Amino acid sequence: MELAYIPSPSRGVLHLGPIPLRGYAFCIIIGVFVAVWLGNRRWIARGGRSGTVADIAVWAVPFGLVGGRLYHVITDYELYFSDGRDWVNAFKVWEGGLGIWGAIALGALGAWIGARRRGIPMPAYADAVAPGIAFAQAIGRWGNWFNQELYGRETHLPWALHITSSEGGRVPGYYHPTFLYESLWCIGVALLVIWADRRFQLGHGRAFALYVAAYCVGRFWIEYMRVDDAHHVLGLRLNDWTALIVFLLAVTYIVVSAKRRPGREAVVEPGVVDGEPGDEAVVEAKPEAKDKADADADAVELTKPEDDEVPEAKDEAQAEAESGAKKS
Numbered sequence: 001m002e003l004a005y006i007p008s009p010s011r012g013v014l015h016l017g018p019i020p021l022r023g024y025a026f027c028i029i030i031g032v033f034v035a036v037w038l039g040n041r042r043w044i045a046r047g048g049r050s051g052t053v054a055d056i057a058v059w060a061v062p063f064g065l066v067g068g069r070l071y072h073v074i075t076d077y078e079l080y081f082s083d084g085r086d087w088v089n090a091f092k093v094w095e096g097g098l099g100i101w102g103a104i105a106l107g108a109l110g111a112w113i114g115a116r117r118r119g120i121p122m123p124a125y126a127d128a129v130a131p132g133i134a135f136a137q138a139i140g141r142w143g144n145w146f147n148q149e150l151y152g153r154e155t156h157l158p159w160a161l162h163i164t165s166s167e168g169g170r171v172p173g174y175y176h177p178t179f180l181y182e183s184l185w186c187i188g189v190a191l192l193v194i195w196a197d198r199r200f201q202l203g204h205g206r207a208f209a210l211y212v213a214a215y216c217v218g219r220f221w222i223e224y225m226r227v228d229d230a231h232h233v234l235g236l237r238l239n240d241w242t243a244l245i246v247f248l249l250a251v252t253y254i255v256v257s258a259k260r261r262p263g264r265e266a267v268v269e270p271g272v273v274d275g276e277p278g279d280e281a282v283v284e285a286k287p288e289a290k291d292k293a294d295a296d297a298d299a300v301e302l303t304k305p306e307d308d309e310v311p312e313a314k315d316e317a318q319a320e321a322e323s324g325a326k327k328s
Contacts, residue, residue, distance in 0.1 A: 067106020203264030
């Protein structure tokens with residue numbers, strides 16, 4: 001008998017009358033709110049406007065959900081389109097099954113559309129929201145706990161996850177809580193990005209690339225521990241290969257970007273103008289530029305002659321002229 005373990009919830013959904021309240025969905029929603037809140041604070045600190053992150057999230061979140069589901073369905077198509085399976089289940093997102101790779105890829109496309117409409121640089125926006133996305137992943141992984149899914153090999157460690165459901169081919173027992181490992185790893189990734197961003201003034205998308213690279217490192221070893229069915233290529237799970245390739249791409253981007261465009265870009269966000277679309281946007285002047293303009297104006301004022309000095313100069317010139325006339 002196990003003396004200590006992580007219990008699984010008896011059920012992953014509660015019913016408020018006819019309305020089902022699913023733990024998986026709650027974790028996703030809470031994660032989105034945390035990502036937008038933290039991203040908004042970081043965006044304002046970089047010189048942006050409050051509310052911009054939420055406006056762009058309206059595009060990014062739906063795209064991300066669709067992308068995450070598409071990746072899962074495509075890579076695990078046999079769960080929905082093989083004999084004896086109901087393809088309608090492919091649309092049941094609330095039952096679990098969101099691939100982070102597809103969510104980030106298509107979510108980035110949605111964010112790019114939103115950023116383009118707002119007239120702001122996508123790399124700067126990505127840097128601002130990067131740690132928030134990691135925190136959102138940390139919270140979202142607890143949705144797998146509610147669904148009793150994505151656990152690792154059997155173990156008798158004190159923090160083993162007790163699986164009680166036998167649905168979907170599960171075997172009740174005690175397993176590595178890989179959902180918990182990934183949740184803790186994502187928290188560490190978020191803190192790493194925040195620290196590195198402050199220490200090295202990361203810009204031009206490098207903070208986001210650091211988040212991607214750091215996440216891939218953790219996903220590689222966590223994925224290796226999982227026992228759920230997955231496609232294998234050359235002895236490795238498909239997601240392991242994906243993590244390895246994406247890691248190399250992220251590191252390459254950091255190195256190349258740091259050489260070509262060092263430092264952090266200044267965020268000057270177009271203002272919001274009342275009126276119909278197409279009206280010219282007003283760009284706010286940076287405080288430094290405004291102070292410089294005021295200083296230049298003061299310098300001009302100092303070089304101008306005072307009004308009472310002009311008559312004195314005129315009188316001296318007239319006196320010299322009269323003296324010269326007398327001598328002649």
